Amino acid sequence: MSDQVTAAKASEQAASRAALMKLLFFAATLAILPISSYFLTEKYVWSGNSNYAAITAICAANVVLIAYIVISLMEDKQLFKEAEEKKLSESKKER
Numbered sequence: 001m002s003d004q005v006t007a008a009k010a011s012e013q014a015a016s017r018a019a020l021m022k023l024l025f026f027a028a029t030l031a032i033l034p035i036s037s038y039f040l041t042e043k044y045v046w047s048g049n050s051n052y053a054a055i056t057a058i059c060a061a062n063v064v065l066i067a068y069i070v071i072s073l074m075e076d077k078q079l080f081k082e083a084e085e086k087k088l089s090e091s092k093k094e095r
Contacts, residue, residue, distance in 0.1 A: 022072075026064060032066045034058070037053075
């Protein structure tokens with residue numbers, strides 16, 4: 001019984017660590033990508049037009065946010081599927 005509890009705690013900590021790393025990655029990306037895309041596109045793409053560069057930065061920020069949401073939903077769906085499979089296998093063991 002204690003082996004199961006230890007394994008559950010270890011997997012919970014690993015999942016927590018993975019979620020934290022994912023959050024830190026997307027937070028850094030959200031901080032760096034829009035600012036860099038603004039200045040790079042203002043200078044090299046839009047020839048000094050700051051309005052178009054700002055729109056590019058807004059689009060970059062939205063892409064990062066949408067990517068975070070999609071990845072989180074996919075991960076949640078995978079965890080839900082694993083939990084369902086675990087319940088199914090436990091119910092088969094009880095029979």
